[in-house]
Amino acid sequence: SATEAGLYSATDQIISLNAESVETVLVNSTAAIVAEFYASWCGHCVAFSPVYKSLARDIKEWKPAVDLAAVDCAATETRQLCFDYGIKGYPTLKFFHAYSKEGSKGLSLKGFPRDVRGLRHRIIDQLEKHQEPWPPACPPLEPISQAEIDSFFETNNVQHLALIFEDDKSYIGREVTLDLLQFENIAVRRVLSTEEGLVTKLGVTDFPSCYLYYPSGNFTRLQPPSSPSLYRGEVFNFLHENNAIAFLASPAKQAPARHDDRWPPSSLNWSQVNAPLPPQANLFLPAMPDTSGDHWMNDSASTSVHSHQPCSNIQARTFYSYALQRLPGVVRSGKPPPPDTVESLTNRTDEPWRPFNRSRVYMADLESTLDYSLRVELAAHSVFSGHALVSLKKYISVLVKARLALCAVWQQMPPSWDPRHMEPVVSQYFPGRPMVMNLLKSLNSWLQDQPGDEISYEALEKIIDNRAQSPNTTLPQGARWVGCQGSQPHFRGYPCGVWTLFHVLSVQAKKAEGTDAKEVLSTMRGYVHHFFGCRQCAEHFEEMAQKGLSEVNTLSAAVLWLWKRHNLVNNRLAGALSEDPNFPKIQWPSPEMCPSCHSVMENGEHRWNQDQVLSFLLSYYSSQRILTDYLE
Numbered sequence: 001s002a003t004e005a006g007l008y009s010a011t012d013q014i015i016s017l018n019a020e021s022v023e024t025v026l027v028n029s030t031a032a033i034v035a036e037f038y039a040s041w042c043g044h045c046v047a048f049s050p051v052y053k054s055l056a057r058d059i060k061e062w063k064p065a066v067d068l069a070a071v072d073c074a075a076t077e078t079r080q081l082c083f084d085y086g087i088k089g090y091p092t093l094k095f096f097h098a099y100s101k102e103g104s105k106g107l108s109l110k111g112f113p114r115d116v117r118g119l120r121h122r123i124i125d126q127l128e129k130h131q132e133p134w135p136p137a138c139p140p141l142e143p144i145s146q147a148e149i150d151s152f153f154e155t156n157n158v159q160h161l162a163l164i165f166e167d168d169k170s171y172i173g174r175e176v177t178l179d180l181l182q183f184e185n186i187a188v189r190r191v192l193s194t195e196e197g198l199v200t201k202l203g204v205t206d207f208p209s210c211y212l213y214y215p216s217g218n219f220t221r222l223q224p225p226s227s228p229s230l231y232r233g234e235v236f237n238f239l240h241e242n243n244a245i246a247f248l249a250s251p252a253k254q255a256p257a258r259h260d261d262r263w264p265p266s267s268l269n270w271s272q273v274n275a276p277l278p279p280q281a282n283l284f285l286p287a288m289p290d291t292s293g294d295h296w297m298n299d300s301a302s303t304s305v306h307s308h309q310p311c312s313n314i315q316a317r318t319f320y321s322y323a324l325q326r327l328p329g330v331v332r333s334g335k336p337p338p339p340d341t342v343e344s345l346t347n348r349t350d351e352p353w354r355p356f357n358r359s360r361v362y363m364a365d366l367e368s369t370l371d372y373s374l375r376v377e378l379a380a381h382s383v384f385s386g387h388a389l390v391s392l393k394k395y396i397s398v399l400v401k402a403r404l405a406l407c408a409v410w411q412q413m414p415p416s417w418d419p420r421h422m423e424p425v426v427s428q429y430f431p432g433r434p435m436v437m438n439l440l441k442s443l444n445s446w447l448q449d450q451p452g453d454e455i456s457y458e459a460l461e462k463i464i465d466n467r468a469q470s471p472n473t474t475l476p477q478g479a480r481w482v483g484c485q486g487s488q489p490h491f492r493g494y495p496c497g498v499w500t501l502f503h504v505l506s507v508q509a510k511k512a513e514g515t516d517a518k519e520v521l522s523t524m525r526g527y528v529h530h531f532f533g534c535r536q537c538a539e540h541f542e543e544m545a546q547k548g549l550s551e552v553n554t555l556s557a558a559v560l561w562l563w564k565r566h567n568l569v570n571n572r573l574a575g576a577l578s579e580d581p582n583f584p585k586i587q588w589p590s591p592e593m594c595p596s597c598h599s600v601m602e603n604g605e606h607r608w609n610q611d612q613v614l615s616f617l618l619s620y621y622s623s624q625r626i627l628t629d630y631l632e
């Protein structure tokens with residue numbers, strides 16, 4: 001697309017708009033969209049682009065409610081588009097309401113601020129003025145009153161209500177509300193300092209400050225960090241839940257030696273670290289080492305990058321969001337609430353075409369793949385034994401695998417570390433929704449516990465279906481292809497999903513610093529060999545695996561191996577009858593998607609720049625970029 005070649009790239013979390021995608025993104029979107037119209041030759045645009053990129057990182061949790069897009073008006077193919085949107089100067093920022101109609105030109109954000117904080121506030125102002133229909137994933141932003149709080153737990157089924165006390169001009173409450181919108185079991189509301197009854201009842205003296213309020217009327221204040229103890233507790237909870245063997249995330253030079261470098265440390269006992277956090281307890285922001293390794297980062301250091309902004313505000317938002325996202329019972333939902341209004345607004349047919357972004361991965365495809373794999377493909381085998389049983393067990397165990405990637409986190413930390421930019425500490429191979437992970441985990445423990453050397457599909461199916469009766473432990477039934485949709489029913493779908501699934505797994509294994517370089521590839525080989533319904537495909541794949549798999553010795557090599565073999569298959573299938581004319585088989589990624597992945601040798605021959613391909617793949621298939629649209 002034009003934007004990839006312009007100021008932004010695939011890793012920036014900014015949707016590229018071009019003549020083709022503009023309608024699908026701006027029209028009828030469930031989220032409001034802020035779009036930047038720029039020209040890549042314009043100096044002001046170049047100067048603004050790092051700010052826009054930081055904004056995208058800063059508000060990435062807000063995506064289901066408001067997302068960012070950009071279009072390079074300097075590209076030939078977008079000239080007409082920019083003209084149609086009435087763009088006269090660059091950069092122009094426009095706000096498009098959720099469910100904007102075709103032909104809507106959006107609202108120009110005149111004189112928009114050139115800093116992240118100002119832009120964030122401007123976006124909130126705009127959201128607050130949003131008319132009906134309100135973006136379904138956007139929580140209420142207005143202050144809550146005493147009366148509303150009194151009846152809150154009668155109408156809201158959440159465990160935690162976080163109240164942010166602040167004065168009228170402060171944006172922290174609304175920012176934290178939006179930061180938490182993708183999390184279940186918690187609601188965040190702002191309370192104005194003028195709400196005297198509540199202020200007196202809770203004895204609030206500081207503005208801003210954050211309180212957790214419980215149905216019983218109990219409340220507790222969220223205190224700023226003073227020790228990393230919750231962090232250690234979290235790590236242990238994780239190890240315990242996943243039956244994981246701790247690996248030594250040796251801080252070595254990256255971090256100071258601490259008395260608890262040994263994992264697990266001898267000084268903490270299980271009951272201590274596994275006890276759920278009592279609501280009255282103080283919550284601690286984990287102390288993280290700075291990259292110099294000289295000292296543990298303190299508050300002033302963590303905000304020094306923002307020194308031109310009021311530090312206390314930055315800290316408050318960061319700390320509140322971080323701590324609230326980690327409360328017991330609070331989980332990332334990964335799904336914007338299904339809006340009732342969409343049906344009537346988009347006039348869907350039975351099997352609607354689901355508009356999607358061609359340069360993104362969708363969780364709906366991954367879940368559909370698992371559904372088909374577990375409920376249809378495996379069902380073709382009445383019993384599993386021998387190598388097939390081994391392959392099945394390995395497949396499920398890789399899907400539930402997760403590791404602590406502390407080293408990776410430390411090494412990737414920018415010099416100006418800030419908790420908002422932190423990678424998750426726990427890296428899952430399959431980054432599924434909690435309910436899906438629960439099902440896979442229970443399937444895995446059941447499988448590992450089976451003593452015999454034979455398992456019937458009937459028994460396996462019982463586990464899948466029985467456990468699936470709980471809403472917290474379930475894999476949605478039926479296919480719902482998005483990025484893998486074909487222009488006709490016989491195109492794409494499942495095989496596309498299988499490729500996507502294993503690309504994601506290989507990338508996630510790399511991020512989690514798995515210990516066996518071939519783990520994901522040999523799992524895929526086993527699955528495809530024993531179960532993949534397309535038998536010819538399986539034979540071809542086995543041939544490739546026999547030839548080159550033994551040379552894969554690093555996790556990066558594994559990611560690239562799969563990419564290369566997939567391209568070989570694409571090459572073989574280009575122009576075949578099975579090719580969807582709307583999705584031609586190309587050597588992937590195209591130069592539009594990743595310009596730096598390609599170079600031309602002196603003799604004019606094409607050449608892949610493999611380092612660039614690797615970093616492209618690591619970003620493209622990373623868990624953070626997977627879109628959760630169209631999930632049930």
Ligand code: FAD
Binds near residue numbers: 498499528534540
């Ligand atoms: P797919 O090839 O399924 O790709 C899915 C998505 O992955 C693409 O949309 C793109 O976003 C991304 N992608 C494309 N190339 C790469 C790459 N190199 N690296 C990373 N990501 C990429 N069909 C046959 O007719 N004969 C075969 O022998 C055959 N062998 C197969 C072997 C395996 C293991 C699998 C999983 C499938 C095989 N298929 C075969 C099916 C075929 O490869 C396609 O999956 C199917 O035709 C659907 O194509 P698609 O357009 O959805 O893109």
